Amino acid sequence: MTTLEKVLYTAKAHTTGGREGASRSDDGRLDVKLSSPGTPGTGTNPEQMFAAGYSACFIGAMKAVAGKTQLTLPQDLAVDAEVDLGPIPNAYGIAVRMKVSLPGMDKDAAQKLIDAAHQVCPYSNATRGNIDVNITLA
Template identity: 40%
Template sequence: MSNVIFTSKATAKNGRDGHVKSDDGLIDLNLVNPAKDKDEKGSNPEQLFAATYASCFDGALNLVASNQDKKIDSETTAEVSFCKDEEDGGFKIAATLNVSIKGVSQEEADKLVKDAHKVCPYSKATQGNIDVTLNAKAV
Protein backbone atom coordinates (compact mmCIF):
# COMPACT_ATOMS: atom_id res chain seq x y z
CA MET A 1 0.00 0.00 0.00
CA SER A 2 1.14 3.54 -0.69
CA ASN A 3 2.14 6.04 1.99
CA VAL A 4 -1.28 7.03 3.38
CA ILE A 5 -1.75 10.80 3.82
CA PHE A 6 -5.23 10.58 5.34
CA THR A 7 -8.24 8.26 5.36
CA SER A 8 -11.91 9.21 5.12
CA LYS A 9 -14.66 6.92 6.31
CA ALA A 10 -18.37 6.62 5.58
CA THR A 11 -20.86 3.86 6.31
CA ALA A 12 -23.82 2.90 4.15
CA LYS A 13 -26.78 0.86 5.34
CA ASN A 14 -29.43 -0.79 3.14
CA GLY A 15 -27.70 0.04 -0.16
CA ARG A 16 -29.35 2.31 -2.71
CA ASP A 17 -32.51 2.59 -0.61
CA GLY A 18 -30.83 3.33 2.68
CA HIS A 19 -28.62 5.87 4.37
CA VAL A 20 -24.98 6.96 4.26
CA LYS A 21 -23.10 8.81 6.96
CA SER A 22 -19.49 9.92 7.30
CA ASP A 23 -17.70 9.29 10.58
CA ASP A 24 -17.60 13.06 11.28
CA GLY A 25 -21.31 13.51 10.46
CA LEU A 26 -20.76 16.06 7.65
CA ILE A 27 -22.30 13.60 5.21
CA ASP A 28 -25.58 12.27 6.60
CA LEU A 29 -27.89 11.46 3.71
CA ASN A 30 -30.87 9.34 2.84
CA LEU A 31 -30.27 7.35 -0.32
CA VAL A 32 -32.92 6.95 -2.98
CA ASN A 33 -32.77 4.89 -6.14
CA PRO A 34 -33.90 7.36 -8.85
CA ALA A 35 -34.53 4.48 -11.25
CA LYS A 36 -37.26 3.21 -8.92
CA ASP A 37 -38.55 6.29 -7.11
CA LYS A 38 -38.37 9.68 -8.82
CA ASP A 39 -40.49 11.50 -6.20
CA GLU A 40 -38.55 10.53 -3.07
CA LYS A 41 -35.92 13.03 -1.86
CA GLY A 42 -32.38 11.81 -1.28
CA SER A 43 -29.01 11.30 -2.85
CA ASN A 44 -27.56 8.32 -4.69
CA PRO A 45 -24.09 6.82 -5.21
CA GLU A 46 -23.74 8.36 -8.67
CA GLN A 47 -24.50 11.86 -7.37
CA LEU A 48 -21.97 11.44 -4.57
CA PHE A 49 -19.35 10.09 -6.99
CA ALA A 50 -20.03 13.00 -9.38
CA ALA A 51 -19.38 15.47 -6.56
CA THR A 52 -16.15 13.82 -5.50
CA TYR A 53 -14.85 13.24 -9.03
CA ALA A 54 -15.58 16.85 -10.06
CA SER A 55 -13.79 18.31 -7.04
CA CYS A 56 -10.79 16.00 -7.31
CA PHE A 57 -10.44 16.57 -11.06
CA ASP A 58 -10.70 20.34 -10.72
CA GLY A 59 -7.99 20.24 -8.08
CA ALA A 60 -5.75 18.15 -10.35
CA LEU A 61 -6.42 20.56 -13.22
CA ASN A 62 -5.36 23.55 -11.13
CA LEU A 63 -2.22 21.74 -9.99
CA VAL A 64 -1.29 20.88 -13.59
CA ALA A 65 -1.94 24.46 -14.71
CA SER A 66 0.15 25.85 -11.84
CA ASN A 67 3.01 23.48 -12.68
CA GLN A 68 2.86 24.81 -16.26
CA ASP A 69 2.86 28.44 -15.02
CA LYS A 70 -0.66 29.03 -16.33
CA LYS A 71 -3.08 31.19 -14.38
CA ILE A 72 -6.57 29.78 -14.84
CA ASP A 73 -10.04 29.94 -13.37
CA SER A 74 -11.82 26.60 -13.81
CA GLU A 75 -15.07 24.81 -13.16
CA THR A 76 -15.59 21.07 -13.55
CA THR A 77 -19.00 19.42 -13.75
CA ALA A 78 -19.08 15.63 -13.58
CA GLU A 79 -22.00 13.70 -14.99
CA VAL A 80 -22.08 10.13 -13.69
CA SER A 81 -24.52 7.79 -15.39
CA PHE A 82 -25.88 4.49 -14.13
CA CYS A 83 -25.93 2.16 -17.16
CA LYS A 84 -26.99 -1.31 -18.16
CA ASP A 85 -23.91 -3.45 -18.90
CA GLU A 86 -24.55 -5.14 -22.23
CA GLU A 87 -21.68 -7.60 -21.67
CA ASP A 88 -22.86 -9.28 -18.49
CA GLY A 89 -26.45 -8.01 -18.10
CA GLY A 90 -25.56 -6.21 -14.87
CA PHE A 91 -24.91 -2.54 -14.33
CA LYS A 92 -21.99 -0.14 -14.66
CA ILE A 93 -21.27 3.57 -14.52
CA ALA A 94 -19.89 6.03 -17.04
CA ALA A 95 -18.66 9.58 -16.49
CA THR A 96 -18.45 12.78 -18.49
CA LEU A 97 -16.29 15.63 -17.24
CA ASN A 98 -17.30 19.04 -18.58
CA VAL A 99 -14.48 21.47 -17.83
CA SER A 100 -14.62 25.24 -18.41
CA ILE A 101 -11.31 27.08 -18.21
CA LYS A 102 -10.71 30.84 -18.29
CA GLY A 103 -7.28 32.21 -19.13
CA VAL A 104 -6.15 29.82 -21.87
CA SER A 105 -6.82 29.02 -25.53
CA GLN A 106 -8.95 26.04 -26.57
CA GLU A 107 -5.81 24.11 -27.53
CA GLU A 108 -4.29 24.80 -24.08
CA ALA A 109 -7.57 23.86 -22.38
CA ASP A 110 -7.66 20.53 -24.22
CA LYS A 111 -4.08 19.77 -23.19
CA LEU A 112 -4.60 20.81 -19.56
CA VAL A 113 -7.64 18.56 -19.26
CA LYS A 114 -5.80 15.59 -20.81
CA ASP A 115 -2.82 16.20 -18.51
CA ALA A 116 -5.10 16.48 -15.45
CA HIS A 117 -6.76 13.19 -16.41
CA LYS A 118 -3.34 11.53 -16.14
CA VAL A 119 -2.72 12.74 -12.57
CA CYS A 120 -6.18 12.96 -10.96
CA PRO A 121 -6.51 10.15 -8.39
CA TYR A 122 -10.13 9.51 -9.44
CA SER A 123 -9.15 9.33 -13.11
CA LYS A 124 -6.40 6.88 -12.18
CA ALA A 125 -8.90 4.78 -10.23
CA THR A 126 -11.39 4.67 -13.10
CA GLN A 127 -8.86 4.18 -15.91
CA GLY A 128 -9.77 1.05 -17.83
CA ASN A 129 -12.76 0.44 -15.56
CA ILE A 130 -15.39 2.93 -16.76
CA ASP A 131 -15.90 5.05 -19.85
CA VAL A 132 -14.83 8.65 -19.14
CA THR A 133 -15.51 11.41 -21.68
CA LEU A 134 -13.51 14.64 -21.37
CA ASN A 135 -15.00 17.90 -22.63
CA ALA A 136 -12.74 20.96 -22.32
CA LYS A 137 -14.00 24.44 -23.11
CA ALA A 138 -11.94 27.61 -23.07
CA VAL A 139 -14.15 30.49 -21.94
Protein backbone atom coordinates in the same frame (compact mmCIF):
# COMPACT_ATOMS: atom_id res chain seq x y z
CA MET B 1 -2.93 -2.74 -9.88
CA THR B 2 -1.45 0.45 -8.44
CA THR B 3 -0.26 0.41 -4.83
CA LEU B 4 -0.19 3.62 -2.80
CA GLU B 5 3.29 4.75 -1.85
CA LYS B 6 1.89 6.50 1.22
CA VAL B 7 -1.63 7.02 2.61
CA LEU B 8 -2.36 10.76 2.77
CA TYR B 9 -5.98 10.50 3.88
CA THR B 10 -8.59 7.85 4.59
CA ALA B 11 -12.29 8.62 4.14
CA LYS B 12 -14.63 6.59 6.31
CA ALA B 13 -18.39 6.26 5.92
CA HIS B 14 -21.07 4.09 7.50
CA THR B 15 -24.00 3.23 5.23
CA THR B 16 -27.24 1.48 6.07
CA GLY B 17 -30.13 0.44 3.85
CA GLY B 18 -28.28 0.65 0.52
CA ARG B 19 -29.91 2.85 -2.11
CA GLU B 20 -32.90 3.47 0.18
CA GLY B 21 -30.87 4.21 3.29
CA ALA B 22 -28.41 6.72 4.66
CA SER B 23 -24.68 7.34 4.75
CA ARG B 24 -22.62 9.27 7.28
CA SER B 25 -18.91 9.97 7.47
CA ASP B 26 -17.05 9.29 10.71
CA ASP B 27 -16.44 13.04 11.20
CA GLY B 28 -20.10 13.96 10.53
CA ARG B 29 -19.31 16.26 7.59
CA LEU B 30 -21.25 13.99 5.26
CA ASP B 31 -24.69 12.94 6.42
CA VAL B 32 -27.01 12.07 3.55
CA LYS B 33 -30.24 10.24 2.90
CA LEU B 34 -30.16 7.92 -0.10
CA SER B 35 -32.81 7.22 -2.73
CA SER B 36 -32.70 5.13 -5.89
CA PRO B 37 -32.38 7.10 -9.15
CA GLY B 38 -35.73 7.97 -10.65
CA THR B 39 -37.72 7.38 -7.46
CA PRO B 40 -39.69 10.03 -5.60
CA GLY B 41 -37.37 9.81 -2.59
CA THR B 42 -35.68 12.91 -1.18
CA GLY B 43 -32.16 11.53 -0.95
CA THR B 44 -29.20 11.57 -3.28
CA ASN B 45 -27.79 8.47 -4.96
CA PRO B 46 -24.33 6.98 -5.43
CA GLU B 47 -24.15 8.15 -9.05
CA GLN B 48 -24.76 11.78 -8.03
CA MET B 49 -22.12 11.50 -5.32
CA PHE B 50 -19.68 9.98 -7.80
CA ALA B 51 -20.34 12.85 -10.25
CA ALA B 52 -19.74 15.40 -7.50
CA GLY B 53 -16.64 13.63 -6.20
CA TYR B 54 -15.03 13.07 -9.59
CA SER B 55 -15.67 16.64 -10.79
CA ALA B 56 -14.33 18.15 -7.55
CA CYS B 57 -11.29 15.90 -7.67
CA PHE B 58 -10.68 16.79 -11.32
CA ILE B 59 -10.69 20.50 -10.47
CA GLY B 60 -8.15 19.75 -7.75
CA ALA B 61 -5.99 17.91 -10.29
CA MET B 62 -6.18 20.88 -12.69
CA LYS B 63 -5.12 23.20 -9.85
CA ALA B 64 -2.20 20.89 -9.00
CA VAL B 65 -1.03 20.78 -12.62
CA ALA B 66 -1.46 24.55 -12.99
CA GLY B 67 0.57 25.15 -9.83
CA LYS B 68 3.46 23.04 -11.12
CA THR B 69 3.44 24.73 -14.52
CA GLN B 70 2.82 28.32 -13.31
CA LEU B 71 -0.42 28.42 -15.30
CA THR B 72 -3.12 30.83 -14.13
CA LEU B 73 -6.58 29.28 -13.99
CA PRO B 74 -9.75 31.29 -14.52
CA GLN B 75 -11.62 32.07 -11.29
CA ASP B 76 -14.87 30.73 -12.73
CA LEU B 77 -13.56 27.38 -13.93
CA ALA B 78 -16.13 24.61 -13.60
CA VAL B 79 -16.76 20.96 -14.41
CA ASP B 80 -20.17 19.56 -15.30
CA ALA B 81 -20.19 15.82 -14.68
CA GLU B 82 -22.72 13.20 -15.75
CA VAL B 83 -22.62 9.62 -14.51
CA ASP B 84 -24.69 7.05 -16.38
CA LEU B 85 -25.91 3.83 -14.77
CA GLY B 86 -26.89 0.92 -16.96
CA PRO B 87 -26.67 -2.78 -17.62
CA ILE B 88 -23.52 -4.53 -18.79
CA PRO B 89 -23.29 -8.28 -19.43
CA ASN B 90 -24.46 -10.03 -16.24
CA ALA B 91 -24.19 -6.89 -14.06
CA TYR B 92 -24.50 -3.09 -13.93
CA GLY B 93 -21.94 -0.46 -14.80
CA ILE B 94 -21.37 3.27 -15.00
CA ALA B 95 -19.97 5.68 -17.58
CA VAL B 96 -18.77 9.25 -17.05
CA ARG B 97 -18.93 12.38 -19.17
CA MET B 98 -17.36 15.62 -17.96
CA LYS B 99 -17.37 19.02 -19.64
CA VAL B 100 -14.62 21.31 -18.39
CA SER B 101 -15.19 25.05 -18.61
CA LEU B 102 -12.06 27.21 -18.57
CA PRO B 103 -13.37 30.62 -19.69
CA GLY B 104 -10.81 32.91 -21.30
CA MET B 105 -8.07 30.29 -21.57
CA ASP B 106 -6.36 29.57 -24.85
CA LYS B 107 -7.99 26.43 -26.28
CA ASP B 108 -4.71 24.53 -26.79
CA ALA B 109 -3.44 25.41 -23.31
CA ALA B 110 -6.79 24.40 -21.79
CA GLN B 111 -6.75 21.04 -23.59
CA LYS B 112 -3.17 20.35 -22.46
CA LEU B 113 -4.21 21.17 -18.89
CA ILE B 114 -7.19 18.79 -19.11
CA ASP B 115 -5.02 16.02 -20.55
CA ALA B 116 -2.41 16.46 -17.82
CA ALA B 117 -5.03 16.61 -15.06
CA HIS B 118 -6.59 13.39 -16.38
CA GLN B 119 -3.22 11.69 -15.82
CA VAL B 120 -2.88 12.80 -12.18
CA CYS B 121 -6.49 12.81 -10.94
CA PRO B 122 -7.09 9.91 -8.51
CA TYR B 123 -10.58 9.29 -9.91
CA SER B 124 -9.20 9.20 -13.46
CA ASN B 125 -6.53 6.76 -12.39
CA ALA B 126 -9.08 4.57 -10.59
CA THR B 127 -11.46 4.45 -13.56
CA ARG B 128 -8.93 4.25 -16.41
CA GLY B 129 -9.46 1.05 -18.34
CA ASN B 130 -12.46 0.09 -16.19
CA ILE B 131 -15.26 2.37 -17.39
CA ASP B 132 -15.93 4.73 -20.26
CA VAL B 133 -14.78 8.25 -19.30
CA ASN B 134 -15.14 11.12 -21.75
CA ILE B 135 -13.69 14.51 -20.75
CA THR B 136 -14.20 17.43 -23.10
CA LEU B 137 -13.45 21.14 -23.11
CA ALA B 138 -16.71 23.10 -23.00
